[in-house]
Amino acid sequence: MIKKNINVGIIGLGHIGGRLYKEIISKKSDIELKTGSKVNIVAISAKNYKKKRSFKFKKNLFYKNPILISKNPKIDIVFELIGLSDGISKKIIETALKNKKHVITANKAVIAKHGDYLSLLAEKNNVNLEFEAAVGGGIPVLRTIKDGLSTNKISKVVGILNGTCNYILSEMETSKDSFKTVLKKAQSLGYAEPRDPKYDLNGLDSLAKVRILSAIAFNKKISRNKCLMDGIENIEIKDIEMASKLNFRIKLLGITEIINNKLFERVHPCLVKKNNYIANINGVMNAIILEGKPVGQTILQGEGAGPGPTSSALMSDLLSILRGNIKYSFGSPYKKRKKTSYYDNNKYSNSFYLRIDVKDKPGVMSTIAKNFAKYNISIKNLIQNPDKKNNKASIIIVTHKNIEKNYKNLILNLYKNKFVIKKPTFIRIE
Amino acid sequence: MIKKNINVGIIGLGHIGGRLYKEIISKKSDIELKTGSKVNIVAISAKNYKKKRSFKFKKNLFYKNPILISKNPKIDIVFELIGLSDGISKKIIETALKNKKHVITANKAVIAKHGDYLSLLAEKNNVNLEFEAAVGGGIPVLRTIKDGLSTNKISKVVGILNGTCNYILSEMETSKDSFKTVLKKAQSLGYAEPRDPKYDLNGLDSLAKVRILSAIAFNKKISRNKCLMDGIENIEIKDIEMASKLNFRIKLLGITEIINNKLFERVHPCLVKKNNYIANINGVMNAIILEGKPVGQTILQGEGAGPGPTSSALMSDLLSILRGNIKYSFGSPYKKRKKTSYYDNNKYSNSFYLRIDVKDKPGVMSTIAKNFAKYNISIKNLIQNPDKKNNKASIIIVTHKNIEKNYKNLILNLYKNKFVIKKPTFIRIE
Numbered sequence: 001m002i003k004k005n006i007n008v009g010i011i012g013l014g015h016i017g018g019r020l021y022k023e024i025i026s027k028k029s030d031i032e033l034k035t036g037s038k039v040n041i042v043a044i045s046a047k048n049y050k051k052k053r054s055f056k057f058k059k060n061l062f063y064k065n066p067i068l069i070s071k072n073p074k075i076d077i078v079f080e081l082i083g084l085s086d087g088i089s090k091k092i093i094e095t096a097l098k099n100k101k102h103v104i105t106a107n108k109a110v111i112a113k114h115g116d117y118l119s120l121l122a123e124k125n126n127v128n129l130e131f132e133a134a135v136g137g138g139i140p141v142l143r144t145i146k147d148g149l150s151t152n153k154i155s156k157v158v159g160i161l162n163g164t165c166n167y168i169l170s171e172m173e174t175s176k177d178s179f180k181t182v183l184k185k186a187q188s189l190g191y192a193e194p195r196d197p198k199y200d201l202n203g204l205d206s207l208a209k210v211r212i213l214s215a216i217a218f219n220k221k222i223s224r225n226k227c228l229m230d231g232i233e234n235i236e237i238k239d240i241e242m243a244s245k246l247n248f249r250i251k252l253l254g255i256t257e258i259i260n261n262k263l264f265e266r267v268h269p270c271l272v273k274k275n276n277y278i279a280n281i282n283g284v285m286n287a288i289i290l291e292g293k294p295v296g297q298t299i300l301q302g303e304g305a306g307p308g309p310t311s312s313a314l315m316s317d318l319l320s321i322l323r324g325n326i327k328y329s330f331g332s333p334y335k336k337r338k339k340t341s342y343y344d345n346n347k348y349s350n351s352f353y354l355r356i357d358v359k360d361k362p363g364v365m366s367t368i369a370k371n372f373a374k375y376n377i378s379i380k381n382l383i384q385n386p387d388k389k390n391n392k393a394s395i396i397i398v399t400h401k402n403i404e405k406n407y408k409n410l411i412l413n414l415y416k417n418k419f420v421i422k423k424p425t426f427i428r429i430e
Numbered sequence: 431m432i433k434k435n436i437n438v439g440i441i442g443l444g445h446i447g448g449r450l451y452k453e454i455i456s457k458k459s460d461i462e463l464k465t466g467s468k469v470n471i472v473a474i475s476a477k478n479y480k481k482k483r484s485f486k487f488k489k490n491l492f493y494k495n496p497i498l499i500s501k502n503p504k505i506d507i508v509f510e511l512i513g514l515s516d517g518i519s520k521k522i523i524e525t526a527l528k529n530k531k532h533v534i535t536a537n538k539a540v541i542a543k544h545g546d547y548l549s550l551l552a553e554k555n556n557v558n559l560e561f562e563a564a565v566g567g568g569i570p571v572l573r574t575i576k577d578g579l580s581t582n583k584i585s586k587v588v589g590i591l592n593g594t595c596n597y598i599l600s601e602m603e604t605s606k607d608s609f610k611t612v613l614k615k616a617q618s619l620g621y622a623e624p625r626d627p628k629y630d631l632n633g634l635d636s637l638a639k640v641r642i643l644s645a646i647a648f649n650k651k652i653s654r655n656k657c658l659m660d661g662i663e664n665i666e667i668k669d670i671e672m673a674s675k676l677n678f679r680i681k682l683l684g685i686t687e688i689i690n691n692k693l694f695e696r697v698h699p700c701l702v703k704k705n706n707y708i709a710n711i712n713g714v715m716n717a718i719i720l721e722g723k724p725v726g727q728t729i730l731q732g733e734g735a736g737p738g739p740t741s742s743a744l745m746s747d748l749l750s751i752l753r754g755n756i757k758y759s760f761g762s763p764y765k766k767r768k769k770t771s772y773y774d775n776n777k778y779s780n781s782f783y784l785r786i787d788v789k790d791k792p793g794v795m796s797t798i799a800k801n802f803a804k805y806n807i808s809i810k811n812l813i814q815n816p817d818k819k820n821n822k823a824s825i826i827i828v829t830h831k832n833i834e835k836n837y838k839n840l841i842l843n844l845y846k847n848k849f850v851i852k853k854p855t856f857i858r859i860e
Contacts, residue, residue, distance in 0.1 A: 023724065027581045033766050034580065034758070132578070138725035140578025147577065148562070148570025150464065150749040151457045152742055280707075294453065294738030295568035301729035308724030312582055319580040324754030328464070336463050 003076075004036070006322065009043035009069035011092055012081030013053065016106060016133075017046070019307035020079065020314050022055050027315065035322035043069045070095035077102045077321060079314065085109035090118075097121040097129060104317040106133035106310055112208035115215065115222050116337075119329035129329045130317035135209045136161065136286050138309025139302040140316055145216050145290070146331040152292035154217040156257040161209040163284035163304035164192045164200040165232050165252040169269075170282040173240050173249065179233070191284055191305075202231035203252065203267040210254040210265050215330050215337065217290070218258055225342040228266035228404070234425045235269060239355055242383070242396050243271055243427075248353075249279040250427060264343035270430040271353050346405035351380070351429040353398050356414060357421045360386060360393045364419050368395065371413050375406040392421065398429070433506075434466065436752065439473035439499035441522055442511030443483065446536060446563075447476070449737035450509065450744050452485050457745065465752035473499045500525035507532040507751060509744065515539035520548075527551045527559065534747040536563035536740055542638035545645065545652050546767075549759035559759045560747035565639045566591065566716050568739025569732040570746055575646050575720070576761040582722035584647040586687035591639040591697075593714035593734035594622045594630040595662050595682040599699075600712040603670050603679070609663070621714055621735075632661035633682065633697040640684040640695050645760050645767065647720070648688055655772040658696035658834070664855045665699060669785055672813070672826050673701055673857075678783075679709040680857060694773035700860040701783050776835035781810070781859040783828050786844060787851045790816060790823045794849050798825065801843050805836040822851065828859070 008024070010017050024031075024041055031039050044057060045066040063069050070078055070092050078096040080103060082089045089110050096103045097118065105111070111118070111131050122129035132142050136159070145154065160166050164186060171182045183201075186192040192200060199205050207229055215222045232252050243250050248271040256265045272279040277299065281287040286304030291297055303309040320327070330337060358364050365384075372379060381398040407426065415423050438454070440447050454461075454471055461469050474487060475496040493499050500508055500522050508526040510533060512519045519540045526533045527548065535541070541548070541561050552559035562572050566589070575584065590596050594616060601612045613631075616622040622630060629635050637659055645652045662682050673680050678701040686695045702709040707729065711717040716734030721727055733739040750757070760767060788794050795814075802809060811828040837856065845853050 019724070023581070030581055034762050138579075139728060140574055143578045144570055144574065147750060147753075148573045148746050149568075149742060151453070151460055151745040277710075280710075292742070294449070295742035296733040296739055298569060298733075299729070299731035301731075303726040303728075309726055312579060312722070312725035315581040316578050320577060323577075323757060327753060332464050 004038060006037045006039045006076045007042040007074055008039060008077040008079065009045070009072070009075045010041060010079045010081065011045045011066040011069055012079070012083070013044060013046035014081070015307045016310050017079070017081040018053055018055060019311045020081070021057070023311045023315060031319065031322065035319055037322045039318070039322070043072060043075060045069055066092050067095055070101065071099055073099070075101055077104065077318065080105040080107060083107045083109065085113045090114055093118055093129070094121065097125050097127060100125050100127055102128045102130070102321050104130045104314055104321070106314060107131070108134035108205070108208040108212060112211045112222060115212065115329070116334065120334040122329055123334055126326055128321050128326055130320060131212070131329070132317050133310045133313035135212050136288055136300070137163070137302065137304040137306065138312045139286060139288065139300045139304070140313065141288050141300055142212070142216055143316065143320070144300060149290065149292055149295055149298065150331070152295050154290055154292045156255070156291040157213050157217050157288065158253055158255050158278070159213070159288035160251060160278060160281050160286050161206040161254040161288070161304070162200055162252060163286060164197065165206070166281065166286075167191045167284045169232060169235070169240070169250050169252065172237055173244065176237060178237055179235060201233050203229045206252065206254040206267040207265070210256050210267060214256040214263060214265055217256070218263065219332055219336070220263065220338050220340045223263055223265060223340045223342070225263070225265065225340070228268055228345050228348070230268040232269055235427070236425070238385070238394060239425060239427065242355070243353070246271075246381070246398065247274050248272060248429070249274050251278060253278070253430065259343050261341070262343035263340045264345070264348070269427045271427050272430050346403065348404045349401050350404070351399055351401050352407055353396070353427040353429060355425040356395045356397070358393055358395060359419045359421060360388070360391050361419060367417055367419070368414065371410060374413070375402070375410045377402045377406055377410055434468060436467045436469045436506045437472040437504055438469060438507040438509065439475070439502070439505045440471060440509045440511065441475045441496040441499055442513070443474060443476035444511070445737045446740050447509070447511040448483055448485060449741045450511070451487070453741045453745060461749065461752065465749055467752045469748070469752070473502060473505060475499055496522050497525055500531065501529055503529070505531055507534065507748065510535040510537060513537045513539065515543045520544055523548055523559070524551065527555050527557060530555045530557055532558045532560070532751050534560045534744055534751070536744060537561070538564035538635070538638040538642060542641045542652060545642065545759070546764065550764040552759055553764055556756055558751050558756055560750060561642070561759070562747050563740045563743035565642050566718055566730070567593070567732065567734040567736065568742045569716055569718065569730045569734070570743065571718050571730055572642070572646055573746065573750070574730060579720065579722055579725055579728065580761070582725050584720055584722045586685070586721040587643050587647050587718065588683055588685050588708065589643070589718035590681060590708060590711050590716050591636040591684040591718070591734070592630055592682060593716060594627065595636070596711065597621050597714045599662060599665070599670070599680050599682065602667055603674065606667060608667055609665060631663050633659045636682065636684040636697040637695070640686050640697060644686040644693060644695055647686070648693065649762055649766070650693065650768050650770045653693055653695060653770045653772070655693070655695065655770070658698055658775050658778070660698040662699055665857070666855070668815070668824060669855060669857065672785070673783070676811070676828065677704050678702060678859070679704050681708060683708070683860065689773050691771070692773035693770045694775070694778070699857045701857050702860050776833065778834045779831050780834070781829055781831050782837055783826070783857040783859060785855040786825045786827070788823055788825060789849045789851065790818070790821050791849060797847055797849070798844065801840060804843070805832070805840045807832045807836055807840055
């Protein structure tokens with residue numbers, strides 16, 4: 001076992017860092033009981049020393065410069081809870097690992113971007129780099145893949161990985177309020193970033209999580225491919241209502257799978273049948289479905305964000321380090337994780353839901369039909385919702401299967417028509 | 431890390447042992463990559479040497495006496511896959527631990543009965559005793575509680591823990607076939623024991639799993655209390671249909687929780703609302719819901735039995751041993767796991783569904799009503815289903831909340847009436 005007295009430093013004292021601080025102090029005897037180690041918080045750092053906090057700390061614990069925590073020879077484990085993809089976050093982790101300290105972070109951005117490099121650094125310095133909190137909040141999904149399902153051959157991972165988007169989509173369905181109204185509600189409830197919620201809404205947050213999941217599930221280097229990525233910003237209440245009439249619900253899914261030995265990662269809104277398991281995950285919940293051999297399908301569900309679930313994941317990383325030997329951040333050694341070859345996104349074949357908002361005038365339908373014919377995309381359902389008052393109409397089309405490339409071209413072409421009011425909204429059907 | 435070459439012995443070569451044998455051989459390089467250790471199967475044992483098997487083994491690996499595997503100084507890890515609660519299973523584990531070998535088992539019966547003693551033995555001998563496969567099949571629930579949610583304070587665990595019962599109840603609903611017919615179907619599909627499926631059906635299998643979950647989730651010694659335990663043997667197709675009309679589904683649940691610092695464990699059929707998550711787990715699937723602080727609710731779902739999921743769990747135990755230091759079987763040291771005090775089952779308050787099959791004659795209703803009044807149990811719904819041809823009737827009653835003790839007395843008293851054809855069937859409403 002690891003040594004008896006363990007000194008930790010916490011960098012970043014927002015909602016997460018603050019909760020972790022209190023959690024470590026209140027669970028001290030439980031940690032000792034389970035691991036034999038006494039954990040002491042000996043250093044903290046935050047942008048603003050004077051900010052009002054729900055806990056007190058001794059002034060001499062505070063470091064203005066967090067890098068000094070990463071360099072302090074008395075410290076064994078550093079928590080990085082700032083959350084940038086580069087800059088100071090990367091520097092803190094890098095310096096700590098080079099100084100042979102274990103690092104625990106909740107930072108999906110830095111891991112999705114620099115995880116390969118940082119995990120190699122950890123390996124070289126014989127320390128752990130853990131980031132359970134980066135994916136799925138309180139759901140111990142990374143540990144489940146690395147340990148609980150360790151020798152399974154995983155072929156696909158599907159998840160609701162962003163609580164903000166899932167809350168917005170569920171709440172739009174329930175309240176019938178517009179995207180904008182619900183986004184404001186989400187911000188006031190603390191479910192969405194108050195200033196710039198962009199990275200949650202455009203899919204980038206989910207994509208970072210998907211990249212981490214792929215690397216661990218498929219034993220690969222982190223992918224750098226340009227993925228299929230669409231956010232939920234263009235989804236309107238009428239899409240949700242129309243989906244519901246067609247017996248679907250709209251969910252932002254992150255999906256990663258291996259097709260003919262090639263990696264296919266994507267994040268986009270999906271229409272999923274209402275009776276499907278994942279269609280019934282509502283609000284800020286996250287859920288992850290793993291397909292593995294020999295285990296079969298495994299589902300994990302839990303709270304995806306917030307101080308409680310996140311500190312639960314951080315604590316599990318802490319105990320994992322206190323309990324055992326050095327583990328590989330991504331489950332196997334850097335050198336043995338294969339380089340990735342990518343599935344050609346353009347070849348992906350699927351059914352689409354399209355909403356085309358048009359000026360209501362003669363000839364529109366035939367032009368649209370011609371466009372579809374040009375790309376050999378055949379129509380399964382067509383519903384026209386006229387808005388007589390404004391002399392407009394929404395045309396909803398559900399297609400038979402076709403490839404991404406054709407859809408892309410179709411949408412570009414449709415948009416060239418003057419009668420098309422704005423870029424058509426499309427949602428893939430899972 | 432543990433030494434480079436690891437010798438293992440497998441005792442029990444049925445469906446599970448056979449699959450594990452093949453799994454270890456086919457995943458050899460994956461195991462080495464992830465742990466740095468080479469695993470060799472150097473000993474096997476089974477009741478019948480000559481039985482036809484789907485794999486070949488070298489004759490000199492076979493031991494007629496499995497105890498010699500537990501004693502063999504060349505062996506590092508022993509798999510016990512016989513599955514008895516005592517006798518040879520216990521002896522194999524005991525001997526292996528005393529001889530400082532790690533033990534991995536899928537045997538819930540021996541762990542629920544002797545887990546405290548055996549885990550202490552493992553601790554004293556500085557080896558691991560792992561049993562992930564004993565609960566939830568392929569779902570890594572024990573590891574999730576011990577590692578992924580390690581410092582959470584868990585207050586309640588609810589699960590569908592027996593695939594056989596869940597298959598029978600789902601299949602009765604879908605096919606409208608009788609309990610007997612569906613049981614036969616389950617047996618022919620390999621979902622139920624062909625000779626004696628009693629332990630699955632009467633709740634004992636689930637109860638063993640509940641006892642293991644309680645010990646790990648609440649950091650307690652394994653309980654020995656007489657629990658509330660009812661099986662599914664008395665559930666008829668008319669109960670399933672009636673439940674459905676009332677918007678419920680019948681599920682056999684295992685539940686363990688802490689009420690006022692006292693442990694309350696139970697296994698019994700429950701009526702659960704159809705839109706409830708757990709009501710929608712069908713077939714042989716297992717699901718477990720954990721309530722914890724700070725993580726919130728966490729749900730795990732997966733295949734609960736069969737060679738694939740079970741060998742996945744056994745392999746995760748193997749890799750856990752190869753990766754790390756000695757871990758506590760129940761998450762914390764024997765001495766620190768508290769003794770359990772028990773919640774008084776009789777005080778448990780709940781609504782009940784009762785089906786009383788009666789001879790259809792005057793005065794029956796008033797007598798039944800009197801019986802209910804005697805125990806202060808008030809009726810919420812009463813439905814009478816007459817069977818005119820046979821001069822019988824089924825009276826279905828849904829009650830308002832009352833305590834177990836009163837129900838027990840009510841049922842005893844009802845059954846004393848000559849017009850009551852058989853012991854009333856009752857199902858608790860969750």
